[in-house]
Amino acid sequence: MRIIRKLYNKYLSEDKDLVKRLNPIIGFVPLNTEIFKIAFSHKSTPAEKSSAVTNNERLEYLGDAVLGTIVAEYLFKKYPTENEGFLTKMRSKIVKRKSLNKIGEKMELDILLSKYNKTRLSNSMLGNAVEALVGAVYLEKGYDGTMKFIVRKILRNYIDVDELETTDDNYKSQLLEWCQKNGKSVSYKLVARYKLDKRDRFKVAVMVDNQKLGTADDYNKKAAEQTASREALIKIGVTVPVQG
Secondary structure (H helix, E strand, O other): OHHHHHHHHHHOOOOHHHHHHHHHHHOOOOOOHHHHHHHOOOOOOOOOOOOOOOOOHHHHHHHHHHHHHHHHHHHHHHOOOOOHHHHHHHHHHHHOHHHHHHHHHHOOHHHHHHHHOOOOOOHHHHHHHHHHHHHHHHHHHHHHHHHHHHHHHHHHHHOOHHHHOOOOOOHHHHHHHHHHHOOOOEEEEEEEEEEEOOEEEEEEEEEEOOEEEEEEEEOOHHHHHHHHHHHHHHHOOOOOOOOO
């Protein structure tokens, strides 16, 4: 029955175009196409009244947890002699919002997001969709199947793990270390919160010894803090990596 269902989804279903695009991304023909459609449905898009679950927030929540666990296990096995601090930093570099946004872009998830949403797309929606897609794969394939998907389709295709060892674009961490070394305080202030394209957007300022050294806007508060921290690092003359 599973084979028949997969053949139906691939060749006859009304979702066959979705399946055709998903197949090379996830490496298999999905049985439950509905859960994958939800994975690309953003909360800003009006929902159909007949659907109980109308956006990808729950899948994003699930995918975030599963992705973090699988990446942690992958790094634990790849670096058997490294300490907890190294592994934590490496995991953070892989699963942080900026990295997921880039992965979503390389996966061309914007095409699927455009299909199921009527709002203007943002980079953060790409990263959210990656997490939601992981959640959908987990529901369909379980832990082992999701492990294969993440390692084979994400880590090997879109992440240079060895290169990440020598890069550091955690600007908040860099700024905190600089402030600690120089006896200064650092804090973040939410300057404004407003709506843009029906979505929350945050304006954040970074304060060093109560002096504003950087501000930034983003749909994600943490991302805004990172950008503001980068601006502050530039102002105090600390070398920072080029944003890619």
